[in-house]
Amino acid sequence: MNNIAEANYVASAVVPALGNQFIVDLYECNCERFDDLEWVEGVMVEAAQRAQATIVDVVFHKFSPIGISGIVVISESHLAIHTWPEYRYAAIDVFTCGEVLDCEAAIAHLGAAFGARQRSVVKVARGSTEIITRRSPPNPCLVPTPAA
Amino acid sequence: MNNIAEANYVASAVVPALGNQFIVDLYECNCERFDDLEWVEGVMVEAAQRAQATIVDVVFHKFSPIGISGIVVISESHLAIHTWPEYRYAAIDVFTCGEVLDCEAAIAHLGAAFGARQRSVVKVARGSTEIITRRSPPNPCLVPTPAA
Numbered sequence: 474m475n476n477i478a479e480a481n482y483v484a485s486a487v488v489p490a491l492g493n494q495f496i497v498d499l500y501e502c503n504c505e506r507f508d509d510l511e512w513v514e515g516v517m518v519e520a521a522q523r524a525q526a527t528i529v530d531v532v533f534h535k536f537s538p539i540g541i542s543g544i545v546v547i548s549e550s551h552l553a554i555h556t557w558p559e560y561r562y563a564a565i566d567v568f569t570c571g572e573v574l575d576c577e578a579a580i581a582h583l584g585a586a587f588g589a590r591q592r593s594v595v596k597v598a599r600g601s602t603e604i605i606t607r608r609s610p611p612n613p614c615l616v617p618t619p620a621a
Numbered sequence: 622m623n624n625i626a627e628a629n630y631v632a633s634a635v636v637p638a639l640g641n642q643f644i645v646d647l648y649e650c651n652c653e654r655f656d657d658l659e660w661v662e663g664v665m666v667e668a669a670q671r672a673q674a675t676i677v678d679v680v681f682h683k684f685s686p687i688g689i690s691g692i693v694v695i696s697e698s699h700l701a702i703h704t705w706p707e708y709r710y711a712a713i714d715v716f717t718c719g720e721v722l723d724c725e726a727a728i729a730h731l732g733a734a735f736g737a738r739q740r741s742v743v744k745v746a747r748g749s750t751e752i753i754t755r756r757s758p759p760n761p762c763l764v765p766t767p768a769a
Contacts (some may be wrong), residue, residue: 491705492712494644496745500752532680534694542699544692546682551690555698555718557639557748564640564747566714570703591752597644597743599712600705604648604739 491600492550495576496593497565503588507558510535514543516586521545521552524579526569549574563587568599639748640698643724644741645713651736655706658683662691664734669693669700672727674717697722711735716747 506512514533521528526547533543539559545552550568557563565583567576584592654660662681669676674695681691687707693700698716705711713731715724732740 491708491710492703494712494714496642496747498747498749529682529690530680532678532692532694534677536696542677542694544680544694544699544701546680546690546692548684550703550712551692551701553692553699553701553714553716555640555716560639560748560753562639562748562753564642564698564716566642566701566716568701568703568712568714595745599644599646600708600710601646605708605710 488598489602490598492570494597495567496595498593499563499589501590502561504561508539513541520579520582523582524574636746637750638746640718642745643715644743646741647711647737649738650709652709656687661689668727668730671730672722
């Protein structure tokens, strides 16, 4: 682990928001299992578990000749990955609502599992509560539809 | 359409990259059908089609009491949506690799369909080819695994 670069965290301004999205770029990954669909899916599922997320659905696809796309839908939003094994690069999103999930645990797991020697992590606030509070008139959608 | 605010595009620095991610925040949406799973899924699928994307998988879930999460997996990466009907807000990602897709057509469709009176669109370059070129040693993953 000593040669694993520390994540370069760039946080957006601290804005009260409905959700937070961590944009994670992993470079110079170990690529032995980078094109192994089952392994990549397992890494992403474990990341969601380490974040204490509730998994709703898991969808992964392998492309020809190489490359994997996958989504872990969670009650709190989603995790997504796209891999470019030929460039030893993976683009990952960790998108959550609320403040209860441990996104940093998920991101640390992802960086370690892929052996990324260079990481960029950018946190983006999604759904500014300031804009919502200032601009939204009363909302009929507040009334949930009855269960079928 | 006259009262629909123009998208506020904020582009990241022009960086040659493997992919581009448009982070789309839609505020003050018309919410009549905002919690209609089939309708929201249709809007997202049409957005992918307007971008000229190749759809691989479509996964949508409705949460209790309100709110929808959905992903359209495309050969060129993915579109994702999370809705907060109670706040008339939707968080959408349009993530594509390559330069051939018409992401602006997809985003225009989404803004119009949801009747968003305020939009924020931020374009994020994913997978800097400058970093990849500078840092990556020869890569055994370039050799595709044989088909089963």
